[in-house]
Amino acid sequence: MQTRLFWGAHVLTRLTTRGITTLDESQKSESQDASTIATEVVPRIKFKRLDKTATHIMQAGRREAVEEVRTQREIPDIRPGYIIQLRLEVHENKRRVSTVKGIVIAGRNVGLNTTIRLRRLVAGVGVESLLPLMIPNVKEIKVLDKKKVRRAKLYYLRDKMNALKK
Structure with a gap:
């Protein structure tokens, strides 16, 4: 003005x-x-927000990294209520492939940091595992069954472990 x-x-x-x-x-x-x-027109001073520009560049890099992982191996859409089977490479004295089967009770989608919370029975005791999906240790993900659920977090299954038995 x-x-x-x-x-x-x-x-x-x-x-x-x-x-x-x-x-x-x-x-x-x-x-x-x-x-x-x-x-006469007075020139406007443009304020650049360097923090927003850096954030934008970081987001683009993360998207590229996620696409690179998705091209290397197939990662299906995993939602709470799905019963899945994972093949994980475990580093002990030597590398071996371990199979983990359980129900997804929670998920978190954040690009490379996408994680799922998997609940399973081990020797009659309920065990939860928080597993990142984009790490190279995950060799294969297979969706075995899709249960219909109405919630995003199925923490009530901690009390009811019979949901996993078939």
């Missing part, structure tokens, strides 16, 4: 931008006509 105040032979220009007010005294000759004064 630009307003002009005439005060004697001097022209005072008042600029108001984003709550900041500055007075700019300029020596204008009276020979200039009003049309040239009206067409």
